[in-house]
Amino acid sequence: QVQLVESGGGLVQAGGSLRLSCAASGRTFSSYGMGWFRQAPGNEREIVIAISWSGYSTYLADSVKGRFTISRDNAKNTVYLQMNNLKPEDTAVYYCAAAKSGWGVGVQSYDYWGQGTQVTVSS
Numbered sequence: 001q002v003q004l005v006e007s008g009g010g011l012v013q014a015g016g017s018l019r020l021s022c023a024a025s026g027r028t029f030s031s032y033g034m035g036w037f038r039q040a041p042g043n044e045r046e047i048v049i050a051i052s053w054s055g056y057s058t059y060l061a062d063s064v065k066g067r068f069t070i071s072r073d074n075a076k077n078t079v080y081l082q083m084n085n086l087k088p089e090d091t092a093v094y095y096c097a098a099a100k101s102g103w104g105v106g107v108q109s110y111d112y113w114g115q116g117t118q119v120t121v122s123s
Helices: none
Strands: 004-007 010-013 018-024 033-039 046-051 058-060 068-073 078-083 092-099 117-122
Touching: 004 092, 018 033, 018 092, 018 117, 033 068, 033 078, 046 068, 046 078, 058 068
Parallel strands: 010 117
Antiparallel strands: 004 018, 018 078, 033 046, 033 092, 046 058, 068 078, 092 117
C-alpha cells in the first residue's frame, strides 16, 4: 500500500507561481509512474502532467505546456509540480497519483491517490 500526501496548494494571483509536492510512503516509489490530475467543480478529473518511473518520459496537457513542469526525487520519495504563469482556469483541486505498472494519461492507469490540494488563482 502506498500513501500519497500533497502539499503546497493555496491562493495566488494570476501570473503567479506555486509548487506542489507529493510525498509517498513505501519502498517502491522509484518504480511507480506518477501523475498530477486536477478537478474543478462540475468537471471530470483530468490529467495535467505525468512522469515515468525513471523520469525520462513526461506528458503534459496542452493547456499547461510551457507553464507547468514535473520532477521527481526518488531518494526523497517525492514528486513535484511547478506551476508558473497561473491562470484563473487553473483553479481546481490537484491530485497526485501513482501507477504500479507503467504510467498513463487516464485515471484508470493509476492505483493510488492523494487526498488533493486546492489551488485557487484569482484574476
